Structures are given as C-alpha cells and as structure tokens.
Amino acid sequence: MARLGTGVGWRPEIADVVESMPGIDWVEAVSENLCPGHLPDSLLRLRERGVTVVPHGVSLGLGDARRPDAGRLAALAERAEVLGSPLVTEHIAFVRAGGALTASPPLEAGHLLPVPRTRDALDVLCENVRIAQDALPVPLAVENIAALVSWPGEEMTEGQFLYELADRTGVRLLIDVANLHTNHVNRGEDPAEALAELPLEALAYVHVAGGFERDGVWHDSHAHPVPRPVLDILTDLASRVAPPGVLLERDDNFPAGHELEGEVAAIRTAVAKGRAAGPAATGDRAAPPASRAGAGSGASAGAGAGAGAGADDAVRQRVGLAQAALLAALVAGAPVPEGFDGVRLGVQARALAGKRADVVAKVAPELPVLLGADYRPAFLAYAEGRPMTGGYRRDALDFAEHLLRTAPGGAAPGVRRAVREWWLERSGPVPRSARPGVRLARATRRVLLGR
Numbered sequence: 001m002a003r004l005g006t007g008v009g010w011r012p013e014i015a016d017v018v019e020s021m022p023g024i025d026w027v028e029a030v031s032e033n034l035c036p037g038h039l040p041d042s043l044l045r046l047r048e049r050g051v052t053v054v055p056h057g058v059s060l061g062l063g064d065a066r067r068p069d070a071g072r073l074a075a076l077a078e079r080a081e082v083l084g085s086p087l088v089t090e091h092i093a094f095v096r097a098g099g100a101l102t103a104s105p106p107l108e109a110g111h112l113l114p115v116p117r118t119r120d121a122l123d124v125l126c127e128n129v130r131i132a133q134d135a136l137p138v139p140l141a142v143e144n145i146a147a148l149v150s151w152p153g154e155e156m157t158e159g160q161f162l163y164e165l166a167d168r169t170g171v172r173l174l175i176d177v178a179n180l181h182t183n184h185v186n187r188g189e190d191p192a193e194a195l196a197e198l199p200l201e202a203l204a205y206v207h208v209a210g211g212f213e214r215d216g217v218w219h220d221s222h223a224h225p226v227p228r229p230v231l232d233i234l235t236d237l238a239s240r241v242a243p244p245g246v247l248l249e250r251d252d253n254f255p256a257g258h259e260l261e262g263e264v265a266a267i268r269t270a271v272a273k274g275r276a277a278g279p280a281a282t283g284d285r286a287a288p289p290a291s292r293a294g295a296g297s298g299a300s301a302g303a304g305a306g307a308g309a310g311a312d313d314a315v316r317q318r319v320g321l322a323q324a325a326l327l328a329a330l331v332a333g334a335p336v337p338e339g340f341d342g343v344r345l346g347v348q349a350r351a352l353a354g355k356r357a358d359v360v361a362k363v364a365p366e367l368p369v370l371l372g373a374d375y376r377p378a379f380l381a382y383a384e385g386r387p388m389t390g391g392y393r394r395d396a397l398d399f400a401e402h403l404l405r406t407a408p409g410g411a412a413p414g415v416r417r418a419v420r421e422w423w424l425e426r427s428g429p430v431p432r433s434a435r436p437g438v439r440l441a442r443a444t445r446r447v448l449l450g451r
Contacts, residue, residue, distance in 0.1 A: 002086055004052060004205055004245025006268060008260065011250070015042035017257040021264070026052035028089070028247055031075070032059055036082040047083070055079040056089045062128045062142065063094040063115035065101055065320030073135040080138050087139045087204060089174050090132070092125065092165070097323040101316060107327045108388045110356050110395075116151035116322065117161040123311040124319050129169045141172035141204035146182035146211075146220035148348040149326075152339025158189060159197025172204035177233040178211060178220060178249075184229075185218035186344075191233045195240060205245030208234055208267050217347055223252035226263055231270040238274025246271055252358075331387040353383045356395065364396035364426075370418050378403065397427055 005025030010018050018027060019042055027046060034043075034055065043053055057076050060068055080088045093112035098104040115121045133140050144162060156164070166173055175198065180191040208231075210224035226248070237243065248264055311319075328334035330349045336342040357379040361368045368375040382402050388395045400423040404416070 002244070004054075004086075004247075006264060007052075007205075007245060007247040008264060009056075009247060009249040009251070010043065010046075010053070011254070012040065012042075014250070014254050014257075014260070015040065017254075017260060018042070019045060020257065021261055023264075024051065026054065026245065026247070028054045028056045028249075029083075031055035031057040031079050031088070034079055034083075036078050039082065043083075052086065053083045054085050054087060054089060055083060058091065058112070059095055060090045060132070061093070061095040062090055062132060063092055063113075063121070063125050064096055064128070065094070065124060065316045065323055066096075066099065068128050068131050068135075070135070073132055077136050080136065085138060087141055087172065088136055089141045089143060089204070091143045091145050092162075093145045094323050097320060097327045101320045102324045104324050104328075105332075105387075106389055107324065107331060108391070109327055109331065109352060110359065110388050110392065111352050112145045113323075113327070113330075114145060114147040114149070114151065116319075117154040117156040117158065118151075119155060120311070120315050120319050122156075122161060122164060123315055125165060126168045127311050129165070129171050133169070133171065139172055139204075141174045143174040143176055143207065144179050146176070146179040146186075146218075148186055148217060148351065149340060149344050150187050151322075157194065157197060158183065159194045163197060163199050166199045166202040171202070173198065173202045174204050174207060175237065176207035176209070177237060178207065178209040178226070178230045180233050181227075181230045182211065182218045182220045185213065185216075192236060195233075195237055200237075200241040203241060203243060205247060206234065206237065206243045207247055207249055209249040217344075219351065221252070222249050225255075225259075226266065231266060234267065234270045235274035235277070238271045239278025240274075242275060243271065328387075331383075333385045353380055356383055356388060356392075359392050360396045360399060363392045364400075364422075366422055367396065367400065367419070370415055370422065397423060401427075 006023060007026040007028060008018055008021065008024055010027040010029045012033075018024065027043075029043060034040075047053055055076065057072075060072050060076065062068065076088055076090075079085075091112050092115065094109075094115055095112060096106065096108045099106040115125060129140065129142065142165070144158065162173060165171060177191070180189075180194055183189045183194075184191050208226055209220065209222045210226045210230070211218055211220045211222070212224050213219070234246070246267055248260070248267060250260065254260075322337070325334070325337040326340070329336050329340070329345055330352055336345055357376055360379065361375065371378060379399060382399050386398075386402070400419055403419055404423065
C-alpha cells in the first residue's frame with residue numbers, strides 16, 4: 001500500500017484553511033458531496049500541487065441486506081477516476097432496510113448503523129464488498145464505525161469480524177481510532193484487544209476525530225477537539241504497525257486554522273511516540289501466522305484464503321428482517337426488537353433525528369432562515385414517525401410539504417408564502433420559468449387544482 005502521510009478531511013467550510021496548512025500530504029473528501037464535472041477550485045488546486053485526494057463514501061450501505069446499488073457504485077468509481085485517487089473508502093454499516101426483500105416499507109437511516117457481528121451478516125457483507133471491488137477502478141478500503149447500540153446474540157468481536165472480512169475478500173481496512181474509543185465507552189469493548197485481533201497488514205490508513213460524552217454515552221460528533229484517549233489509541237496502533245496514512249476528520253463547528261494545525265501536530269506526535277515505543281520502529285514486527293497470510297493482501301475480490309460462496313437469498317432475508325426491525329424502531333416508532341436496550345435505542349433515535357435536522361438545514365439552508373428558531377422543533381416533530389425514504393433532498397421537500405399541509409391558520413402568512421414558493425421552485429424536475437406566460441399558466445393551474 002502506497003504511503004499517504006498526514007492528511008485532513010477536506011470540507012468546503014475549511015477549504016482555504018486546508019490549502020494553507022503546512023505539511024498536508026493528502027486530503028479526503030466526501031464522495032457524495034462532489035460533482036465530477038464541477039470539482040471545487042480548492043480541490044483542483046490541491047491536486048495541481050500533488051496533494052492526493054481520496055473520495056470517502058457515506059451512503060453505499062455495504063452492510064445492507066440488499067446488494068449494492070449499481071448507480072451508487074458507478075458514482076463512486078467516477079469520482080475516483082476524476083480525482084486520480086489511489087483508492088476509495090466506504091463504511092462497514094447499513095444505512096437502509098425494508099423493501100421487497102422483507103415485504104416491508106423501505107426505510108433510510110440517514111446515518112451509519114452497525115451490522116450484527118454474526119455469520120449471516122458477515123456472508124452478506126463479504127459478497128457486497130466483492131461486488132463493490134469488481135465495480136471500482138481502484139482498491140477499496142472499509143471503515144469500522146462508531147455505535148450507540150449493540151446487537152443481541154453477536155458471534156464475534158469487532159477484531160474477529162474485521163479479520164475475517166479482510167481474509168475472505170482481500171479488502172483493505174480504514175481503522176478509525178475515534179470509533180474504537182466510542183465503542184469502548186458505549187459498548188465496553190477494549191480498544192487494545194480490538195487492535196490485537198486486527199489484520200494490521202491490511203491497514204490502508206487511519207481516521208482520528210473528536211466527540212463528546214453525555215450521560216455516559218459517547219457521541220462521535222466530528223465537531224470537537226480530539227481527546228487524549230483517542231490519541232492514546234493511535235499511539236497504541238502505531239506501536240504495532242507503521243500507519244500508511246493518518247487523517248484528521250472535522251465535519252462541523254470548525255475551529256480557527258491554528259487550532260486545526262495544533263490537532264494535526266498532536267496526531268503526528270502520537271504516531272511518533274508509538275513508533276518509538278514499539279517493534280514498528282525497527283521493522284521487526286512479527287509476521288502474521290500462516291492462517292492469516294492471505295488477509296488484506298490487496299488482491300482482487302475473493303483472493304483471501306477464506307473466499308467462498310456468497311450469501312443466498314435466505315441469508316439476506318434473515319439479515320434484512322433484523323435490520324428492518326431495528327431501523328423501524330429507530331425512525332418509525334415501531335416497538336423495540338427483542339434483546340435490544342430500549343433506553344439506548346431512544347438515545348440513538350434522538351441522535352438520528354437531530355442529524356436529519358442538521359443535514360436538511362445544510363441541503364436546504366433557506367428553510368432554517370425562513371423558519372428561524374421554529375425550524376428545529378418543527379423538523380423534529382415532523383421526523384417523529386415519518387422516516388426518511390429518499391435521501392436528504394427528498395426529506396427537505398417532504399418537510400416543506402408537511403409544513404404547508406399542517407401549519408395552523410395563525411402561522412405568519414409571509415413565512416407560509418415563502419415556504420410555499422420555495423417548495424414549488426424545487427419540487428419539479430427543473431426550476432420554474434419566470435416568463436410571464438408560463439407564470440400565468442402556472443397560476444391558472446393552481447386555481448383549477450384548488451392549491
């Protein structure tokens with residue numbers, strides 16, 4: 001695996017800061033936020049300077065019971081080619097459930113949710129990863145996620161699950177040490193034990209990020225400084241293997257440039273400390289046992305020693321039913337599935353609703369402006385029992401339509417009119433024409449339809 005060095009997550013809000021930061025070898029950009037034909041000037045300038053850009057997907061759903069969507073895979077492949085990236089990355093998570101596979105309504109989480117660490121889920125994940133590998137022009141690396149909830153009846157630890165995934169598919173691993181800390185606080189999992197079980201020879205690079213703790217629950221916010229426990233896990237990892245790359249993630253509440261530079265410096269220090277303390281410093285790290293020799297070799301799909309048949313429809317249906325039941329409890333007010341912690345699921349459900357409100361505010365920034373302080377409570381009331389089914393843009397349109405249908409008569413006429421105009425402008429396949437004749441026809445149609 002080519003060495004990437006030290007990087008930072010590129011976001012539009014800190015584009016200028018990232019460009020001016022000294023010693024940045026590479027950046028990572030959220031794939032879904034990039035338009036291949038209209039790349040941001042900042043990313044183009046970074047590429048011209050020789051800075052590597054890696055697209056990082058967040059919506060593919062490799063852990064979904066369904067097979068990966070061909071359109072999403074094609075979009076990820078296109079971004080890798082346009083950016084000249086050496087690899088692409090995604091998450092070990094499910095993001096949608098339901099539909100024809102389970103004869104239930106399709107649901108979207110709008111967030112990354114953990115897959116159960118079971119043989120069935122592993123079979124599904126391995127086949128989905130192989131499908132993705134075949135569709136992508138560059139190697140794929142997959143990331144461990146943070147979780148607020150634990151699945152009942154799990155059959156493997158996180159390290160064992162990731163090891164088998166890498167062994168069976170040859171996929172690379174993107175290890176997020178902040179997520180290891182999150183799972184330590186929320187699920188009692190020892191980060192050192194997880195690192196000891198991982199096939200570190202499959203390591204592509206490392207994520208580092210901040211979060212916060214509230215009422216005994218760690219929230220992986222990516223909006224707070226990196227805490228000392230996360231840096232300590234990074235040091236532990238670096239004592240076991242020299243990371244090909246390490247990247248700081250920050251998605252919100254962006255600090256001043258000098259603060260970001262300070263966090264990058266702290267990351268470099270943590271890596272240097274680990275390399276000085278462990279066998280990675282002298283290159284005498286013990287070779288993996290023969291049974292692990294195939295893990296993470298970087299070969300094509302199915303190259304690992306344990307490659308085998310894919311998941312049949314019965315396996316996918318079992319996984320799909322379990323995921324649909326969990327997601328329905330989180331976003332549609334369904335009963336808590338047997339074996340889950342109802343209190344913890346409530347925390348997760350509120351976190352998902354809050355994230356929906358935040359992302360819709362970014363996708364449709366006019367709505368918070370129009371509604372002011374009423375935006376967030378109105379959206380949370382809308383989201384309760386109304387799951388997202390078609391992505392965040394569709395969610396914004398559905399929220400605006402909900403407001404128009406349910407707003408009380410006493411609502412400010414100006415606000416209602418502005419929301420209506422916003423919804424009409426964006427609900428069609430193309431923007432509404434401003435020509436007088438078209439506007440007259442549109443007004444006539446609204447009268448005839450009683451709108």
